[in-house]
Amino acid sequence: MADPYYVTTAIAYPNGRPHIGHAYEAIAADVIARFHRQQGRDVRFQTGTDEHGLKMAQKARETGVTPAQLSDEMSSYFIAMCNRLHVSYDVFQRTSEPRHHAASQALWRRMAASGDLYLDRYEGWYSVRDEAFYEAGELIEGEGGERLSPQGTPVEWTAEESWFFRLSRYQQPLLDLLRDNPGFLEPESRRNEVIRFVEGGLRDLSVSRTSFDWGVPVPDSPGHVMYVWVDALTNYLTGLGFPDETAEMAKWWPADLHLIGKDIIRFHAVYWPAFLMSAGLPLPKAVFGHGFVLHRGEKMSKSLGNVVDPLELADRFGVDGLRYFLMREVSFGQDGSYSAEAIVLRCNAELANGFGNLAQRVLSLIFRNLGGRLPEIRAPGAGDAALLERVRQAARKAVPAAMGALDFSGAIEAWMGEIFACNQYVDAEAPWALKKEGRLDRMETVLAVLFQCLRDLAIAIRPVVPQSADRLLDQMAIAPDARDRTALEDDDWYARLGATGVCLQQPVGVFPRLELADGAAH
Numbered sequence: 001m002a003d004p005y006y007v008t009t010a011i012a013y014p015n016g017r018p019h020i021g022h023a024y025e026a027i028a029a030d031v032i033a034r035f036h037r038q039q040g041r042d043v044r045f046q047t048g049t050d051e052h053g054l055k056m057a058q059k060a061r062e063t064g065v066t067p068a069q070l071s072d073e074m075s076s077y078f079i080a081m082c083n084r085l086h087v088s089y090d091v092f093q094r095t096s097e098p099r100h101h102a103a104s105q106a107l108w109r110r111m112a113a114s115g116d117l118y119l120d121r122y123e124g125w126y127s128v129r130d131e132a133f134y135e136a137g138e139l140i141e142g143e144g145g146e147r148l149s150p151q152g153t154p155v156e157w158t159a160e161e162s163w164f165f166r167l168s169r170y171q172q173p174l175l176d177l178l179r180d181n182p183g184f185l186e187p188e189s190r191r192n193e194v195i196r197f198v199e200g201g202l203r204d205l206s207v208s209r210t211s212f213d214w215g216v217p218v219p220d221s222p223g224h225v226m227y228v229w230v231d232a233l234t235n236y237l238t239g240l241g242f243p244d245e246t247a248e249m250a251k252w253w254p255a256d257l258h259l260i261g262k263d264i265i266r267f268h269a270v271y272w273p274a275f276l277m278s279a280g281l282p283l284p285k286a287v288f289g290h291g292f293v294l295h296r297g298e299k300m301s302k303s304l305g306n307v308v309d310p311l312e313l314a315d316r317f318g319v320d321g322l323r324y325f326l327m328r329e330v331s332f333g334q335d336g337s338y339s340a341e342a343i344v345l346r347c348n349a350e351l352a353n354g355f356g357n358l359a360q361r362v363l364s365l366i367f368r369n370l371g372g373r374l375p376e377i378r379a380p381g382a383g384d385a386a387l388l389e390r391v392r393q394a395a396r397k398a399v400p401a402a403m404g405a406l407d408f409s410g411a412i413e414a415w416m417g418e419i420f421a422c423n424q425y426v427d428a429e430a431p432w433a434l435k436k437e438g439r440l441d442r443m444e445t446v447l448a449v450l451f452q453c454l455r456d457l458a459i460a461i462r463p464v465v466p467q468s469a470d471r472l473l474d475q476m477a478i479a480p481d482a483r484d485r486t487a488l489e490d491d492d493w494y495a496r497l498g499a500t501g502v503c504l505q506q507p508v509g510v511f512p513r514l515e516l517a518d519g520a521a522h
């Protein structure tokens, strides 16, 4: 039985259309999911939308629709984004679904049964934008002297009856978790921040609201809906059929990875494990807080007018161009910047001129000079085995090791290094000249070496640019079920493919050269 791997993204607030930050997270999680599938693991990948809370209720009121209507409309854009960007989720969980209400209420009842919930009165600051409570001491002063949350969002004074969760009880268990399991929260700098936050002492958390009703009703407590984060975090269990003791729960929980942005680490690395401990459920194995994608180094905001629709970028630069750029440009865990120029530059240099050109040169020579017959190693030289071996090793080891460690840019850099080596080899061996010189055996050998390298490199990059890699592998007559780790580790594939008498067609480029539209400088 393949080893299960359960990965999730954060579930976005569908109070507007998805932006590049949402696309970034979905793509990164998709690369991880595809990578593990390729490694032979049984993967479950869940994403979704976080539809309750004051933020959604207020946005709906402003727009003159009900929160349910707003959620229905906007969540459809998130689903469309995932589909368009080839995000291969297994479950898209919406929190307005009845089964999610049932799961959240079941979790609540378990926390109540542990004695961790009590009724009291909450007085303090709340940021609707962050859906978060803040201590007075955490607030900062805005330009006009107004109080702002540490994230710079407006806060309002809130005073109401509320259920509280005994977070204070979990200070020591959380410290033990964070200190003893370095892998639980990454990157490390974030882990240190959270440890300092927990060391500073944890106050009990207000976990219900009475001033609005757009949420999951608190069991047996009329007038109270759950604090949106309690229900939001539960989504990771809902998709598995919790609270029923389903085969899915047994197989997939605890999750292997919650992939989230750096702004919501506290919710995932402090509140969520505390809720789970209280409910007697196993904790997720890892939480990774990625950085933010900025537009030309600036935060995106509607007022700056720099919020770009990720689907527009996909239309302009191709889905795989966008995916490649985001995974390559940003060192995972840190913030990164994007602009149309940067996307064009990166994709042209590395995909079109680097890998695409290499593939096109090799496949065209095979088509033209050998009539599409697979070349054979007829006159091996010293450099041939060396190139084959280094590319093979990179595709089997260095690239997957970096991807498995979520170091996407490192994985792609290692991959690019091999393309560079292959291009040097092509230039040095000049197979087109070998043909003219009549050294046909040598030409065939060089093309055979390069064909094998191309296959390894296409398989290695598949999680990042799945459609393009598959289009290339199709043209190379590599069977769809021979594009995984097992195929990479198979030493005889080339001989077997040759024995089938395969005949390759005229190749079609799969990585187009991109152009900046006139005057477009987004």
Ligand code: MSP
Residues within 6 Å of the ligand: 009, 010, 011, 012, 013, 014, 020, 021, 022, 024, 025, 050, 232, 233, 235, 259, 260, 261, 262, 263, 264, 291, 292, 293, 294, 300
């Ligand atoms: N609804 C909560 C998450 C609940 S998870 C149980 C939320 N939603 S969000 O829509 O504000 O953000 C969804 C995800 O997108 C978060 O992981 C967030 O960090 C990420 N990003 C939002 N803007 C981003 C960028 N500009 N760049 C990268 N990721 C960003 O938080």
